[in-house]
Amino acid sequence: MNISWYIVLSALLFTIGAIGILIRRSPMVILLCLELMLNAANLALVAFSREVGNAQGQVFALVVMVIAACEVVVGLGLIVAIFRRKLPLDVDDLRELRG
Amino acid sequence: MEAVLFFLAAIGATGGAIGVVALRNPFYSVLALVAHLFSLAVLFLLLTSAFVAAAQVVVYAGAVMVLYVFVVAYVGSDHEPMLDPIPGQRLFAGLLAFFLFVEVSAAVLSSALKALGTHGPDVPAGFGDPAAIGTLLLEKFLLPFEASSILLLIAAVGAIVLASRKRNGEAGGDQRNGRQVGAQTPSVGAPR
Numbered sequence: 001m002n003i004s005w006y007i008v009l010s011a012l013l014f015t016i017g018a019i020g021i022l023i024r025r026s027p028m029v030i031l032l033c034l035e036l037m038l039n040a041a042n043l044a045l046v047a048f049s050r051e052v053g054n055a056q057g058q059v060f061a062l063v064v065m066v067i068a069a070c071e072v073v074v075g076l077g078l079i080v081a082i083f084r085r086k087l088p089l090d091v092d093d094l095r096e097l098r099g
Numbered sequence: 100m101e102a103v104l105f106f107l108a109a110i111g112a113t114g115g116a117i118g119v120v121a122l123r124n125p126f127y128s129v130l131a132l133v134a135h136l137f138s139l140a141v142l143f144l145l146l147t148s149a150f151v152a153a154a155q156v157v158v159y160a161g162a163v164m165v166l167y168v169f170v171v172a173y174v175g176s177d178h179e180p181m182l183d184p185i186p187g188q189r190l191f192a193g194l195l196a197f198f199l200f201v202e203v204s205a206a207v208l209s210s211a212l213k214a215l216g217t218h219g220p221d222v223p224a225g226f227g228d229p230a231a232i233g234t235l236l237l238e239k240f241l242l243p244f245e246a247s248s249i250l251l252l253i254a255a256v257g258a259i260v261l262a263s264r265k266r267n268g269e270a271g272g273d274q275r276n277g278r279q280v281g282a283q284t285p286s287v288g289a290p291r
Contacts, residue, residue, distance in 0.1 A: 004215045015200040020120035022192035050146045053220040066247040070254035076170045077258035
């Protein structure tokens with residue numbers, strides 16, 4: 001398979017994640033869509049790494065995975081904190097970032 | 100054979116992604132994301148990056164998704180309203196996403212990267228296996244490796260601090276936390 005197939009698939013997955021962030025309202029699903037976009041970027045990184053025949057791009061993909069794990073941990077902590085305070089889990093109702 | 104595997108994995112990845120966006124129940128969205136991640140691992144294997152594929156399955160589908168499942172089970176799956184509160188939001192989101200896709204694809208496919216139309220150069224047998232990636236991580240990328248470990252530690256501590264604040268307030272720090280909670284609950288009103 002040509003590398004460009006992988007790149008176009010990565011663009012498609014990134015676009016689907018962007019749609020999800022634009023139309024969904026639950027913060028949890030928005031986090032999931034962020035994961036989709038990060039994974040699309042990972043696929044592009046690994047495909048480019050294969051294209052130049054150099055494994056350094058795969059190290060980039062691993063670092064992106066670490067960043068995604070950190071983002072998930074902090075995001076889910078925020079969601080649990082919001083839930084404990086009995087605030088609505090809806091990004092339209094969460095207008096104030098205070099306390 | 101490779102083309103068949105690629106298209107199967109691509110269909111799985113795209114279907115999983117659409118499932119994440121379209122399913123109403125967050126629990127099913129998480130399961131769709133697990134399917135998506137397994138398909139991506141197959142794609143990584145096709146690109147001869149065995150270690151990234153293994154890390155994808157073990158770390159993502161194994162650990163991160165379990166965390167998601169626990170939080171969804173804890174928070175409960177609220178159903179979102181079907182109608183969009185902002186009129187025409189879906190239409191504009193779809194249009195914007197379509198243009199984004201066209202733009203990214205055009206930018207990549209019209210680039211001067213000649214090797215994009217090929218399968219890539221021939222690589223040695225150990226390309227992308229754990230030994231090669233480990234050598235790179237511990238020799239060339241040692242500083243980013245250590246920095247990412249510190250980042251993970253900070254994120255874990257931050258998550259504990261974020262998620263446990265309310266429980267401290269209930270355990271006896273009510274006076275200390277009272278002003279904060281009291282000032283904030285009336286502004287929310289209805290959900291209580």
